[in-house]
Amino acid sequence: MRNSKLSQLIGELYRHAHQADGWMAFFAMLETEIPSRSTTLMFEEIETHASDIVFSRHLSDDELQLYGEHFIHTDVWAEAMADLPLLQFHSNEMFPDRKFLSSEFYADYTKPLDIRYACGAYIEDPKIGQAFRVTIQRGHQHKPFSKEELQTLNLFIPHLQNALAIYKRNIALESLQSIFDSITSITDSAAYLLRSDSTIVSQNALAEEFLCQDIACISAGKLSFRSHKLRNTIERLINNNNDFTENKRRNRRNYARTEHYQISIEPHLLPSLTPGTQELGFLLQIKSINTNMNIDLAGLEILYGLTTTEAMVTRHLSRGLVVREISDAMTVKESTIRSHFKAIYAKLGVRSQSELLSKIMSSLARTKMDLI
Structure with missing residues (x-):
């Protein structure tokens, strides 16, 4: 690949790294330079093999759903890749072709889709339990990926790492904005979105009134309350929720009452600006009993x-x-x-x-x- 084309591709990757359409445009250009049938970017939990297709060109939603539900568990190519050196593109020629051609994955999934050859790389370390896997596929009419093509693709590895970090930060910011909007829409109680150490992430108008009325106070970014009883009650509720895990299906809400307030607190998983991570937060709502x-x-x-x-x-x-x-x-x-x-x-x-x-x-x- 010419240096000018390589620079153009890298520029395209960075220019639109925060948008899904930008990644698709980059893959389209890459497939022109390194002929292939499709390119897939997948987020994968290494231990459980749970996967989420982030982007894919040429594969339909139904095909991707089938892969995510079943064929990922029979994907001998992905299994072999996990044991190969990281941050480097490898061809499926790296393991015995006989094993691949005799697999259920090939017979029932890749062959019907005219996928015969593949190369791919883990962009993040599988040892931390999570990885982005980039896979480029070719049909039967092509040849296996050559050493020269793999060397060219390896030049993109550091740029793919940086671009993925940009994309994930953008997703985290969009998710945070959605959370901010939902907090603002609460109108029947003072609502605070807190991190596990009581640092305020967001609050609504009634929560700001609590601050103005000196019912609540903020010290070093952390929320507290003037009333000893109210403060202790809220601390107890937070401690009761600290065993919440990252199982998103759990949504336990705890309640308490003081003489003047009805209090509820429920756990929230907050997207972190650290790529690929989430942090535990809490939605605290305080409602004056007098209003009820x-x-x-x-x-x-x-x-x-x-x-x-x-x-x-x-x-x-x-x-x-x-x-x-x-x-x-x-x-x-x-x-x-x-x-x-x-x-x-x-x-x-x-x-x-x-x-x-x-x-x-x-x-x-x-x-x-x-x-x-």
Whole structure:
């Protein structure tokens, strides 16, 4: 490849590294210079072989889905690549052709797609558990990738590393912006997005009012509260969530109440500006109990099919009263109040007072019901 063409390709890579279309344009130019059928960029969890196709040219979504769901587990070429030197392009000629041609991966996946030869490189170290794998494929009408072609491709390795870092930072920033927008849209409580050390990432308008009213304060970028009880309650909730792992399907929300506030906290995985990593954060919401004191009884009955008594028990709970206090207010036994709660749980499909509060408050916010 001529030096001028090489420089042009590298310039194209950097110029649009933050955009998916830019990568596709770069691959299109590369395939012209080094004839191939398709180019695929894949993010891979090395230990589990879980994969995510980031970009691919010429392969359909259905073909990629089949690969991600099944054929990655039969891909003898990818398995062999993981044991080869890193940050270097290798051809599938590096391991016995007989093994490749007799594999399920070839017979059921690459052959129907007219993929016969491939070369690829791990752009990040598989030893850290994550890697980007660039794979370039050719059909039966081509020859295997030559040493000269592999040497040319190796010249792109440091630039691919830099461009991937740019792309991942851009994705992280876009994800953070999406989180910021969702925090801003919360209007019924003071909302703070925090890192695990209580450093503020984002907050909404009501949270800023808490700061202006000296209910909350910030020291060295970290959030704290003037009230000793409020501060200790929030610290306890955060500590209870510290066992949250990076399993995105888990979304546990914890609740607590003080004399004046209803508090909830749930874990969030925040994208980090460090490429390929995420960090644990928390969404903290604080709602004044006074704003919930006079929920309309008829509204509770209509929304959830509660009896008048059950609606009254629910409203007392929203005011911050415990079972004993509710029984005193309604002049009935505590066991009666607990029976009412069981009936309410069944009607709303919840299992605890915190889930009950969360459901009625979120539903009333969505329907914009007037609070007296």
